[in-house]
Amino acid sequence: MTLPCNDPGDQSGPGHPSASEVAGWLGGGPRHIHLIGLAGTGISALAMILVELGHHVSGSDQRSAPVLDRLVEAGATAHVGHDPGHVEGADLVICSTAIRADHPERVAAASAGLPVLTRADALAGLTRLRPSIAVSGTHGKTTSTAMMALALRSAGARVSWLVGSTVPALETAASWGDGEWFVVEADESDDTHLALARAAVLLTNAEGEHLDFHGTLGRVIDGYVEFLEGAGATDPDETPSGGPARPVRVAGADDPGAALVGRAVEGVVTFGTASDADWRLEVLGRSVTGTTSTLTSPSGEVIPLLVSVPGDHNATNAAGVVALAGELGFDPFRAAAGVAAFTGTGRRFEHRGVAKGVSFIDDYAHHPTEVAATLAAASGWEGGRVVAVFQPHLYSRTQRLADRFGAALAVADVVVVTDVYAAREDPIEGVDGTLISAAARRHGAVDVVDAPDRSTLAEVVAALIRPGDLVLTMGAGDITTVAEELGAVLPGAVIETP
Known part of the structure; x- marks a missing residue:
């Protein structure tokens, strides 16, 4: 078989x-x-x-x-x-x-x-052993899954979890233990999210991603509709006992795709800054170290929401988590306290060290929306320039989204683009990193450097940086090791290995 x-x-x-x-x-x-x-x-x-x-x-x-x-x-x-x-x-x-x-x-x-x-088969089996909370979306599902485990644990629940990254606040990416709930990151890239039994679901957002598998944006949206509709299945062969008495479906109101999915499914509760969101978020303060917000519940309770990682997108992720916890019957104030303990996950605006007055942040951003969010989170940097070092992931994605990548990267003070990380794909003629660097120049970036040879990328970056800079390495390939490579060429560097 x-x-x-x-x-x-x-x-x-x-x-x-x-x-x-x-x-x-x-x-x-x-x-x-x-x-x-x-x-x-x-x-x-x-x-x-x-x-x-x-x-x-x-x-x-x-x-x-x-x-x-x-x-x-x-x-x-x-x-x-x-x-x-x-x-x-x-x-x-x-x-x-x-x-x-x-x-x-x-x-x-x-x-x-x-x-x-x-x-996917294995996760589908695990989700039939315990009531499971599935977190999916084009962006933010890793962060939201980790926040969800912390929120429920803070609210008094025994929680098992599986997150697709390291989570310092949880000490491990996965734990089974004696949990009464299983919180799982539900990957949409290959329809894993549809294979899982799911007592409750959280949808962060919905964009046209992984089209090498799905084919069209319509197919992506249809999949998320099925994801929400499948929450709270009552077939005893499919969902273990102990879950919520009613289907709990929570979706983002600010993202057009998630809002579209939410409107297509009955009983969806929404969250976000939109005026018609059921759980209404208001961001009050922003810095490179995090955000302060309030979240107003459907009953009018105003919940302080402190997030110790930067970016409005992370405040929105936290709002979705607290909203889902509240809809499951947990105290949203205690859930918010759990979210406040979240310090990030591996490769999500992860501080990797310093060298000669230069700070290094590594991020998994590999889609234009994610790149834009990561650079927005760095916009509060006051030390000097923001140097964006980007490695495209997949030839098909690069070909389809080169212009959007260029627009997202153009806000950085310095842009460095290396060649495409092929992953599972064969090369496409005429598609390489220069498509993105050229797009960045078209969108107004002044200081753009092509570094096609990945093996010399650290040396290229080392020659560019100066004290006070913030270097952001971004991509889903092997660019995460650039920080360690820089540590080897910059005397006195203190670089952390994940």
């Missing part, structure tokens, strides 16, 4: 295990589960939960990473490098979306007749 790991399983397909079957495998007696792509954020978080569930967990990745050391400390077996022999003795194999059908360990698993599942 081997499945393509870059395509979430069709729960109705012939020979495909149902989500309930997967739940039985994961929630039953100990099994040997092998995960391919173990160092990835999504797979490593899943592995941590499987260890807590008592399974013998092994896995492999082509690269070493600190997360592998943490998994080994927790009891997993981690291999650096791929080998067919790694799957010997396994009962079940799970692979990330990056793993292709001809991967040697996948081929070995298929030859041995082992079930090979996607991460």
Whole structure:
């Protein structure tokens, strides 16, 4: 029953295990589960939960990473490098979306007749073990999921969670424990969000992203409609007992896409700064260290909302989290106190260190809306210039959105663009980073530098920066290591490794 790991399983397909079957495998007696792509954020978080569930967990990745050391400390077996022999003795194999059908360990698993599942299949099983709160959206779902776990914990709930990034305030990206709620980041990039059982849902926003999978914006919107409509399913084979008595669906009112989805589904509660939002946000103060706001509930309660990460988008994320907690019956004031404890997640405006008076921030922004939000969050920087160092992710995205990327980056004082991080795609003729740098110049950027050779990017940036600068590295590829690379070429640098 081997499945393509870059395509979430069709729960109705012939020979495909149902989500309930997967739940039985994961929630039953100990099994040997092998995960391919173990160092990835999504797979490593899943592995941590499987260890807590008592399974013998092994896995492999082509690269070493600190997360592998943490998994080994927790009891997993981690291999650096791929080998067919790694799957010997396994009962079940799970692979990330990056793993292709001809991967040697996948081929070995298929030859041995082992079930090979996607991460979506595994998450679908986990969400049938406990009432689950699914957080989705084009942007902000990682931050909102982490905030949600903190908010509910502060409000007195026992919470399990799985977030697609490191979360210092939670100490780990995933935890199972004895939670009565499971808070899970619901990835829309491959329709994972539709495979999950979901007692309650939060939709942050809805834009045309991952069109290499979805094809059209209409398909993206339809998926989010289905995501909201599927909240609070009553089929006992699909949703465990203990969830809310009614479907709880919360969606953003400020984002046009999310507002459109919300209007299409009955019973959706909205949040945001819009005058007709059910939970009304008002941002009162902004700085590079965070925002202060108030959130007015449908009953008129005014809840102070302090967020210790910058940007109006993060204040809006926090508003959605508190709104959902309130709709679930938790004290919104206590939920807001939990949100105030949030200090960020890995690669979301993450402070990485200083060198010669230059500060380094790393961010996962890889869509024009995210790049614009990250640069807006940095707009309060008073030390000197904002230097935006951007690595495009995927040829198809670069081709489609080059002009929007250029417009978003043009607000920075200095723009540096390296070449495209291919990820799962083959090159497209004529598509490279210069499409974005040229667009930035068209939109008024004065100081734009092309650095197509990723291997020399740190040296290029080191030659540009001066004391007082804030350097923002942005992208979903390997640009996150530029801070450490700069630490190696700048004497006296203090750079933190995630």
